[in-house]
């Protein structure tokens with residue numbers, strides 16, 4: 001008896017000893033992960049002006065709250081980042097030294113309104129199963145960890161003319177859970193009303209509505225299960241850190257302003273434009289569907305943002321239309337409409353690409369006044385923003401961006417394609433330049449009308465596009481000079497126009 005107890009005791013001892021190193025290894029791994037990803041803090045940083053804000057964004061900080069008038073920003077920040085901020089002379093105040101605790105506490109019982117990825121997956125599958133005549137569920141790609149990226153297409157699929165397509169997207173950033181709720185609520189609202197509400201039926205029958213409620217499935221799962229304040233996707237970077245900021249990974253003006261080359265940063269932009277499967281999935285969908293309008297939901301700050309975002313001085317050709325629509329959207333949710341870069345410039349976000357490269361009227365809606373609003377706020381946020389979406393879906397039938405592929409002229413398309421590939425250092429930049437020059441060749445442009453349009457387009461372009469177009473202009477000039485010899489068209493006037501434009505571009509170059 002005693003012997004048996006002794007054996008049992010020894011057995012447990014040996015087993016414990018055997019297991020201990022693994023236990024401690026697991027704990028170490030956990031700790032080192034935490035210290036590597038670091039417990040985030042919520043910090044209020046005081047700023048003098050917009051350049052102070054831009055400097056912080058360029059350090060790779062996410063700034064969910066930017067209060068230019070009150071001269072502060074709120075950032076979710078690690079200890080080492082905070083040290084750097086402080087060493088640069090910024091004053092700050094820690095609002096919460098354990099940002100995850102905000103979500104941990106609320107998750108303990110009060111955040112029942114929020115869906116998990118699995119629950120949203122079920123809602124989408126049920127939507128298709130119960131409404132086969134107007135719903136088709138697509139898997140548009142797979143995440144880094146192999147989860148499907150779902151897109152639900154709501155449209156009556158009767159044959160006929162191509163219908164204006166609109167994209168409503170949510171949860172690009174992991175911790176912004178509310179941003180998956182509004183697209184989900186939109187689906188439910190449409191499907192509930194379609195059979196009984198004449199206006200809704202007419203709207204759906206005349207549009208192609210695409211809803212991607214979770215653009216970053218790995219991030220959502222990780223944020224809800226492990227690290228509540230996680231922002232990026234779950235890409236395993238080469239240095240063993242994790243995550244790329246999907247909203248810095250889009251290919252129009254992809255770069256380092258308001259984005260980071262440091263893998264550990266919250267705004268790490270990835271190894272190249274569209275390096276991530278989730279942003280690529282959205283890109284391919286957009287290239288196929290040619291959306292007239294898009295909304296990407298984020299949280300927080302109660303804003304309706306419109307392009308461009310990549311530079312203070314970048315002006316969208318359709319800025320007036322974008323601003324008007326943003327105002328219209330804001331009527332329903334009560335938010336503040338604002339040009340994206342007025343907050344702070346950031347390169348590689350989805351709106352700049354949707355608008356700049358794809359000719360979609362693109363908006364980002366920053367929901368609520370915290371990353372994960374309280375349960376009692378969710379219904380109102382959903383209801384208001386579903387209305388905002390329906391407003392834009394309706395508008396998309398009547399208005400369009402000047403560079404939308406269904407409407408833009410040959411030369412407009414050629415310019416924007418060339419500018420897009422050049423900006424993203426894509427190998428296709430050369431082919432698209434040749435195509436543009438071909439269109440402008442006086443042999444193909446007898447009456448010079450294409451050239452006149454080209455000149456107008458160059459004049460309207462933003463600074464960066466102008467710089468890119470300067471060498472094209474030179475080649476076109478050479479062609480026309482050759483043309484004098486061949487005595488074709490009103491060549492001398494064209495050359496004078498080009499020379500005028502070249503002088504302007506040189507001034508731009510000097511700035």
Ligand SMILES: [Zn+2]
Pocket residue numbers: 172173176247298299
């Ligand atoms: Zn976001």
